Amino acid sequence: MKRSMDELNNRVQAIIKEHCTAIHPVVEWRFRKAVLGGLERPAAAAGEGQAGQIEPIVFRDVYPLYALSDIRGSSSHRAWAIQSDLLTQLGLAREIFQAAYRVHPMPILDQIGHKIERYATDVEVSLRSGDEVGLIAFLRREVEGLFGHLEGLGPDVRERIEAYRRALDPQLGAVGMRRRAFEESLTLINDTIATYLDAEEQAAQILAPHYFEKQRTDGVDYSIYAGASLLEDGGFTPLHLKNLRLWQLMVGCGIAREVERVKPRLAEPLETTSLILVQHAPLSIRFRFDEKRFDVDGAYNVRYEIMKKRIDKAVVRGTTERVTQPGKIAIVYSQEAEAAEYRDYIAYLQSLGSLERDVEPLDLEELQGVSGLRALRVTVSLEPPAGEARGTLAAAARRALG
Incomplete structure (x- = not known):
């Protein structure tokens, strides 16, 4: 009997791995149920139509939470x-x-020196896409290719050639000191955010199990989906949801403090901005077997995905000022009821000393495909709050709502 169960379990895991790769533990039960249901069908039992064994996996009425911690002006920093x-x-x-x-x-x-000078003048004015490749090709072909001959012109020339070679990054084959400083600083910030976020998210899972995924680019963003349909026992209440929303705002404060803590170690000075996108209306998510990931389901819910992709470019209405600013958290919302709930959370975190007293209500310019957005912008206090000493943020959030 045990051997049969082990074989069945191995087969289920193999099918899940083939069609879905890694599955978040919170929703693994649903994939197992789908696979087992497929194996029980006669066609599947006969070994036919294996690709169709897993039925569509959709979770309805789940609540989305999204947040982004971004490196301010990362593209400009990289170009510089x-x-x-x-x-x-x-x-x-x-x-x-x-x-x-x-x-x-x-x-x-002298002519080659003049050509080098022209390149330098052009680069100083602007650096267009593709310029770097052409310039490096010129240096390798017309400059470095002559080093063997030029080294015979005396010690002064040889020393300068050696200085040139020492300055080259072995991996790039070009000077890369500033690029390396930027990438190392970016990595340190991302690692700091991800480590802090992972630790807090694990604690939050214990209090309110939820689906969680994060992405690292020039910063870290994450999505959470929470709701009764995600859980095998359906044990999810409005209090769990409020706890997650408060926890998310507390994590935003914690991330800002963690980044501030590592700033002295940055080889390249960088600033981060934080944003939380609020949506109280539940939606449905569907697992895309072709892309092996979850995505929102239904045309109406696509608006939420559009907002996620574009919201960090939002500006305050009537200005060119980005809604996201260093040292602040922008809480973007559409409905006044959403703002009212978050004002309560803000007041609580102000009482703990996590947030400063100023709260900026802002109207935002329309984004392509999205209108009617507003924001509350709050300033993070970079001193550790009193409430944080009492354990994880998830536990503190539960106590606050209890």
Whole structure:
């Protein structure tokens, strides 16, 4: 009997792995149920139509929570780092040819030096997509390709060639000091946010099981879906939902403090911004077997996904000011009832010292496909609050609502 059960379990796991890859533990029961249901059908038992064994998996009436901690101006920082590295490399190359020309005044050496100068002027003005590739190709072909000959022109030239070579990043084959500083700083911030978020999320799972997924790009964003349909026992109440919403705001404060703590270790000074997207209306999510992930289900619910993709670009109405600002959390909402609930959470966190007293109510400009958005913007207090000393944020959130 045990062997038969083990074989069945192994078969179920194999089918889930084939069609779904890794499944979040909270919803694994539903996938097992779907696979077992498929195995019980006569066609599947005969080994036919295996691809159709898993029935559609849809969770209805789940509540979405979304938050984003983003690196402010990351694209500009990255472009500046590339530009700075290229100018450094061009400067080192220029010094080589100037030294070579002083020793051996051949017009061709002066002409190459002039060409390097033109490249440097162009890079200083602007760096367009594709410029870096062309410039590196020029340096390798017309500059580095002459080093073997130029080294014979004396110690001054040789020293400058060695300085050029030492400055090259072995992996890039180009100067990469500023790029490396940026990427290391970005990684440190992302690691700090992800580590803190993972620890708090695990604690929150104990109090209110939910589906959770996060993504790392130039920052960290995460989505939560919570509701009775996700749980095998259906044990989910409005109090669980409120606890998650309060927890999410507390985590936003905690992330801001964690990032502030590691700022002295950043090789490149970077700022982060935080945003929470509020939607009280429940929606449905469906597992996409072709993409092996969950997505919102139904045309009406697509608006929520559009908001998630575009909301970090939102600006305050009548201005060019981004709703997200360093040191603040932007709570974006559509309905006044949503704002009222979050004002209660804000007041509680102000009493703990997690948030400063100022609350900015903002109207936002329309986004493509989305209108009627507003925001509450609050300032995070970077001193650890009194409530945090009493355990995890999830537990503190439960006590606050209890």
